[in-house]
Amino acid sequence: MDGPGTAAPDAGRGADGGADGGPWAQGRRGSLRAALAGLTTRGRSFLAAGAAAVVCAYVLGQGDLLRVGVLLAALPLVCVIVLYRTRHRVAASRRLSPARVPAREEALVHLRLDNVSRLPTSLLMLQDQVPYVLGPRPRFVLDRVEPGGRREVSYRVRSDLRGRYPIGPLQLRLTDPFGMVELTRSFSSRDTLTVVPRTEELPPVRPAGEAAGLGEGRHRSLATAGDDDVIPRGYRHGDDLRRVHWRSTARHGELMVRREEQPQRPRCTVLLDTRRAAWAGSGPESAFEWAVSGAASVAVHLLERGYAVRLLTDTGAPVPGPDGAGTDIAALDTAGLLLDTLAVVEHSGEPGLARAYEVLRGGSGGGGQEGLLVAFLGSLDGEQTALAGRMRQRAGGAVALLPRGLREPAAQEEGERLLREAGWTVLPYVPGDALPDLWRQADRSSAGAPGRTARSGGR
Numbered sequence: 508m509d510g511p512g513t514a515a516p517d518a519g520r521g522a523d524g525g526a527d528g529g530p531w532a533q534g535r536r537g538s539l540r541a542a543l544a545g546l547t548t549r550g551r552s553f554l555a556a557g558a559a560a561v562v563c564a565y566v567l568g569q570g571d572l573l574r575v576g577v578l579l580a581a582l583p584l585v586c587v588i589v590l591y592r593t594r595h596r597v598a599a600s601r602r603l604s605p606a607r608v609p610a611r612e613e614a615l616v617h618l619r620l621d622n623v624s625r626l627p628t629s630l631l632m633l634q635d636q637v638p639y640v641l642g643p644r645p646r647f648v649l650d651r652v653e654p655g656g657r658r659e660v661s662y663r664v665r666s667d668l669r670g671r672y673p674i675g676p677l678q679l680r681l682t683d684p685f686g687m688v689e690l691t692r693s694f695s696s697r698d699t700l701t702v703v704p705r706t707e708e709l710p711p712v713r714p715a716g717e718a719a720g721l722g723e724g725r726h727r728s729l730a731t732a733g734d735d736d737v738i739p740r741g742y743r744h745g746d747d748l749r750r751v752h753w754r755s756t757a758r759h760g761e762l763m764v765r766r767e768e769q770p771q772r773p774r775c776t777v778l779l780d781t782r783r784a785a786w787a788g789s790g791p792e793s794a795f796e797w798a799v800s801g802a803a804s805v806a807v808h809l810l811e812r813g814y815a816v817r818l819l820t821d822t823g824a825p826v827p828g829p830d831g832a833g834t835d836i837a838a839l840d841t842a843g844l845l846l847d848t849l850a851v852v853e854h855s856g857e858p859g860l861a862r863a864y865e866v867l868r869g870g871s872g873g874g875g876q877e878g879l880l881v882a883f884l885g886s887l888d889g890e891q892t893a894l895a896g897r898m899r900q901r902a903g904g905a906v907a908l909l910p911r912g913l914r915e916p917a918a919q920e921e922g923e924r925l926l927r928e929a930g931w932t933v934l935p936y937v938p939g940d941a942l943p944d945l946w947r948q949a950d951r952s953s954a955g956a957p958g959r960t961a962r963s964g965g966r
């Protein structure tokens with residue numbers, strides 16, 4: 508929610524409505540010049556007609572025409588002076604509900620305007636600045652706001668494209684009752700709407716590599732294998748006194764307790780291939796956007812099942828952190844971080860998957876396996892297919908989703924065969940396919956995929 512934007516006093520006079528100083532906090536001469544520049548087409552027409560009538564009256568010697576010309580010219584000038592001397596002090600705020608929304612769904616923007624002066628306002632027109640992908644610019648007309656009064660309006664925004672979109676600043680237009688002058692002032696505060704990829708609810712399957720899984724099969728790291736191996740920590744309020752480790756307490760001079768048996772969370776890396784050369788097409792219905800949405804769905808699904816999930820792209824930058832699979836970030840925070848990252852992910856200029864392979868090779872401390880690897884890959888040539896086969900050796904189980912139609916059918920089938928022989932569970936798809944149906948195939952394929960080697964059967 509924006510902090511309230513309030514007016515700063517004009518130099519040498521009262522406070523006109525504005526935000527954080529901004530254009531409202533101009534000097535007297537600058538404000539009068541801005542007021543004259545705010546003459547509408549009607550006001551300029553009246554002024555031109557009045558000037559022409561005055562000239563004609565002088566040439567023709569018509570007194571009545573002179574009075575009419577003076578009246579026509581004076582009306583817009585009087586409106587300029589009145590609007591210039593109008594003293595409003597207003598505060599505005601904006602609230603997004605929600606601030607993070609999936610693509611193709613609507614978010615509600617609430618605007619609130621408070622009159623914090625002792626005088627009522629004149630006719631006000633509000634216009635909020637929004638990017639064109641979110642829809643047309645919303646406009647509202649407020650007739651009169653009493654002293655200390657408040658007005659609230661709202662509008663909806665929607666985007667088919669993921670991304671981060673600025674909303675604001677809010678513009679306030681003042682106009683006179685005759686429509687002769689219109690002044691525009693802007694508040695300075697902005698908000699950001701994050702449009703994240705759409706996610707789908709996936710069925711609970713057991714792909715290969717879930718050996719270190721949930722429930723009874725979950726591994727546990729024992730912290731008290733013996734007095735020599737114990738790793739104590741400081742006493743915290745609420746700890747059971749039966750867990751006090753007296754030897755460490757005597758050594759450190761403060762209460763120390765044994766660490767509890769810690770469950771080892773299953774780990775998963777979601778690999779998203781963002782190489783520009785690996786994808787064709789653009790827009791919400793492209794294969795790349797389908798892969799981004801699929802990566803978001805899989806990551807959220809596995810987080811809900813208790814996995815420690817990290818997102819990895821071909822650039823080699825994992826999220827969260829260099830070793831995100833082992834962090835203790837809460838699942839909801841991790842899901843939000845992953846979705847925010849996927850909201851702005853773009854094509855990269857990487858030539859291959861080498862950087863991602865280096866992260867996988869060193870991510871488990873050198874020598875261990877990464878757990879489950881789910882990869883959304885683009886078009887792979889022979890070299891990248893071989894590199895993907897080596898990635899498989901770093902994971903307890905691996906599922907690859909490959910788009911159809913990016914390569915010749917024969918080359919596509921050959922690449923899928925090589926990945927299966929390397930131990931991957933390969934799921935080919937066409938953009939628009941239902942991801943839950945593909946995810947179910949990961950369970951069936953992992954049970955009977957041809958060419959599986961002994962290293963891929965760690966269930």
